[in-house]
Amino acid sequence: MKWLVILGLMGFSECIVKKPLRRVKTMRKILSGKNMMNNFLKERAYRVSQISFRGSNLTIHPLRNIRDLFYLGNITIGTPPQEFQVVFDTGSSDLWVPSIFCNSSAWSTHVRFRHLQSSTFWPTNKTFSITYGSGRIKGVVVHDTVRIGDLVSTDQPFGLCMAESGFKGIAFDGILGLSYPNRSFSGAIPIVDKLKNEGAISEPVFAFYLTKDNWEGCLVMFGGVDHCCYEGELNWVPLIQAGNWIVHMDCISMKREVIACSDGCEAFVDTGTSHIVGPRRLVNNIQKLIGHYVSCSVVNTLPSIIFTINGINYPDSRGRCYTTFQEHRMSSSTETWVLGDNFLGVYFSVFDRGNDRIGVVRAV
Ligand SMILES: *[C@@H]1O[C@H](CO)[C@@H](O)[C@H](O)[C@H]1NC(C)=O
Ligand SMILES: *[C@@H]1O[C@H](CO)[C@@H](O)[C@H](O)[C@H]1NC(C)=O
Ligand SMILES: *[C@@H]1O[C@H](CO)[C@@H](O)[C@H](O)[C@H]1NC(C)=O
Ligand SMILES: *[C@@H]1O[C@H](CO)[C@@H](O)[C@H](O)[C@H]1NC(C)=O
Ligand SMILES: *[C@@H]1O[C@H](CO)[C@@H](O)[C@H](O)[C@H]1NC(C)=O
Secondary structure: OOOOOOOOOOOOHHHOOOOOOOOOOOHHHHOOOHHHHHHHHHHHHHHHHHOOOOOOOOEEEEEEEEOOOEEEEEEEEOOOOEEEEEEEEOOOOOEEEEEOOOOOHHHOOOOOEOHHHOOOOEEEEEEEEEEOOOOEEEEEEEEEEEEEOOEEEEEEEEEEEEEEEOOOOOOOOEEEEOOOHHHOOOOOOOHHHHHHHOOOOOOOEEEEEOOOOOOOOEEEEEOOOOHHHEOOOOEEEEEOOOOOOEEEEOEEEEOOEEEEOOOOEEEEEOOOOOOEEEEHHHHHHHHHHHOOEOOOOOHHHOOOEEEEEOOEEEEOOOOOOEOOEEEEOOOOOOOEEEEOHHHHOOEEEEEEOOOOEEEEEEEO
């Protein structure tokens, strides 16, 4: 969410192809044929020894696709529970929701936390502020019971947002950060760390299955990986440095020609960013190559743009009628790209805090 891109109400809804709800194929359907099933079982055993997916403490939680821009999931806070729709964001580390005492118009149509109605709420004196690419929030650190499906974190510290700027027209109530604790602005322990410390999840692993064009069927899972959503092996990529979901990318190419990231670059794998975001000059160049607005009828005939990571090619996803690239305004010595939901929408991605690595594989 560091480069959080809010496009809110762009007029592209005519381009969203209405498809019937995509069903996750059953393993048997995918693996018709005995040999394939045997191979699958071997592979699975192998995978299990790689990341221990022991036990059944895997929590699978539905996400809702908001026009391919945001993937929102429900959490509850307080006793009795109050429900919020939040972005599960690998680009930040803080959990926050707006307070009922925040009278900013940005939240007027959103759920806001009524702390006086929660018997498990307690405040602290600590204030926090977070600056995102597109706005800023500030508020106070508080504690209450937070639930993600059947995962319960009691006394979870989080941010209660009292004021904002730049968040007008947003689609979500709050943000649930999934990055490392030392990137937290509020200093609060991230919920995944707390759940792991308390043994509620057996592995500090979570994974995303984000699909495009369908508003339902997307998932986030905690505590391990379910094999529902991908075929083949996960390709593991080590983080450049523990503390940030950033990996090294070899190059970006089209028709076998390198078009960006020619000397290698950094790729921030960010579920909280909608698009694929890169340096202005390179993004402009790519947009010249593919055209800004592509008619829906030709979008599938365009050559793929290939992101090569750790020697493996990942074509960008299609099924969209407008460009998925955006420029960022950061200046940094290293070339940095953000691989947002537009990239992740065709891949199954696993974030492994225990081994400081990301797993990527084509989703089914
Ligand atoms: C699953 O979670 C429960 C607590 O919710 C814990 O007692 C149990 O040990 C966990 N199982 C594994 C395999 O980690
Ligand atoms: C979240 O809750 C709202 C209201 O209860 C519901 O309409 C929505 O479908 C839920 N979202 C998901 C992803 O289950
Ligand atoms: C709420 O609104 C009042 C005026 O309507 C304003 O004075 C006050 O600062 C606002 N509070 C917050 C937290 O924005
Ligand atoms: C708030 O801070 C004061 C000192 O600055 C401290 O005495 C008090 O216990 C704190 N209250 C809470 C709820 O942390
Ligand atoms: C952040 O935390 C990780 C371990 O969780 C550590 O390896 C890394 O050095 C830390 N980064 C900074 C800048 O302190």
